[in-house]
Amino acid sequence: MNISEDELEQRLRALFADERLDLPPPPDAGTVIVAGARRRRRRRHTVQAVAAVAVAVVAVSGGLTMIRLHTEDGTAVMSADGTESSVKPPENLTQGRPPEPSTPGPTSTHDIQVSQTPGSPPSKTPQPSAPSPSKLPPVVTGPQLDVDGFGTLKLGMSDAQIAAQGVTLSNANPVAACTVYNASGGGVPAPATIVVSKSAGLLAITPEQAVHTAEGIGTGATKEQVLAAYPGAKEQPGLIVAPAATFEFQFSFDDSVVAHMTLSVVNANCAG
Structure with a gap:
């Protein structure tokens, strides 16, 4: 069946105007969208904070090969020369579910592990200084x-x-x-x-x-x-x-x- 372009256009307009094709948003759509935005913003801030702390520790320790910072919200790993950097966000932050409370451990929220740069001379035990006059x-x-x-x-x-x-x-x-x-x-x-x-x-x-x-x-x-x-x-x-x-x-x-x-x-x- 051949129809003209005008008739085809009218039929398409009528089809798109049919209310049966509308998908009304659920009543809590606004709340879900705001909660998701907050989760993404909190996750982004956590990643930035952990990465900043890792960079500061690398700058202070100088010759250290690897510095690991474990926090309640994520893990940052960075090599001393800055060639490798990775950040692991919390695993319990999934979309649509609030973060699960973490169980406090006997140690502080930051656990810094430092290893010595390969090939660097071993640290010397300080010798007792001569007594003052x-x-x-x-x-x-x-x-x-x-x-x-x-x-x-x-x-x-x-x-x-x-x-x-x-x-x-x-x-x-x-x-x-x-x-x-x-x-x-x-x-x-x-x-x-x-x-x-x-x-x-x-x-x-x-x-x-x-x-x-x-x-x-x-x-x-x-x-x-x-x-x-x-x-x-x-x-x-x-x-x-x-x-x-x-x-x-x-x-x-x-x-x-x-x-x-x-x-x-x-x-x-x-x-x-």
Whole structure:
């Protein structure tokens, strides 16, 4: 049967206008569409967050071969050189069904496993560092040289006062307005060389054997130990001068260790 184009067009229009061909949407179509969009948006955010964390960990660890992050919502795997990257979304997020609650485990939500880069040298066990100068054992060889004297010898004493302490003075050697003596006897813990001024009395005491100070610095101590024990000390060529109350200690060195110690009046001189 032959029909004209106009008649065919009219029949098609009538067919498409037939209400029996309409498919009305179900009553909950809007809710289903919104829920699906939310699921897709949540899944996309989860994937982006996991991938971002994986990239950050790779940047920090540098030479690590593989970093795995396991989360409640997905898994991201990335190699150190960035050549491989994959993200696994949650398996329980299917269309039309809300995510099933996960059972909390004894570990945290992020479990990071790190392996060492192949061919990299094994990590070295840190060696114990050398103790700081303030931690070094004190040097307490011989008797103690106090901040004001040595035994019964006290800075400022005159010749007569020193002799009255039972100290024997010998080998007198005049130097300008002072006299240098060798002091020995029961009044001193060990023989010493002393300098006595006619006007200011006893100016300096230099023991002739190993001694130490109350701060644990003695013959054989290093420069570092001296500076650590006396923060206000000043270095001079071959000498360190450290304050001690109203007096001062002078440490002379031989082979980088204390060889002799002198207790003296600050700015002592024999000019007269």
